[in-house]
Amino acid sequence: MELSFLPGNPLLRLGRLLDEAEAAALFHQLITDTRWNDGSYMAAGRRFRLPRLQAWHADEGIDYRYADNLHNSHTWTPALLALRERVCAASGHDFNAVLLNLYRSGLDTVGWHTDDEPDLGPAPVIASVSLGATRHFAVRPRPAGEARHIRLLSGTLLVMEAPFQQAWEHAVPEEPEITAPRLNLSFRKVVAR
Secondary structure, eight states: OOOEEETTEEEEEEEEOSOHHHHHHHHHHHHHHOOOOOSEEEETTEEEEOSSEEEEEESTTOOEEETTEEEOEEOOOHHHHHHHHHHHHHHTOOOSEEEEEEEOSTTOOEEEEOOOOGGGOSSOOEEEEEEESOEEEEEEETTTOOOEEEEEOTTEEEEEOTTHHHHEEEEEOOOTTOOSOEEEEEEEOOOOO
């Protein structure tokens, strides 16, 4: 498969990783087999609800923390290992972990953010696979520039090359008209500190 740079952004590469049948089969398998968290997290001594469900899979000994929350790590499943191999081959990068986000409908979101936690090193590369419902992925230059929306179809691979996380923010905005779920797999390389 070949990834193409998005016009106007030499730090984003996009391409079709899985055909429709492969994407649908993997989507249903992962929805069923994944041990999702309860959708909550702690910050400043208070419990908050995430507007999505998450799961974390990684190589042995790899932990991940963001917003002072440590993800419980699960071992790789055969399906996730096979997908990681394809993502690494297509992107040209090695990854040792994946964060799964389940957006149950268009009401589930993630706000503007960067994936620049210390656990990801000084210049992280993120490879993102979309499965299920088509959703918009929004990007904007930092600080708070004009947003651009990219439609991510099921089976799409989006690679955020370094230094995307230092120069841009991204989000998955609310789309109330969407009733079907979307699964995003965000492959990362966690580094030792």
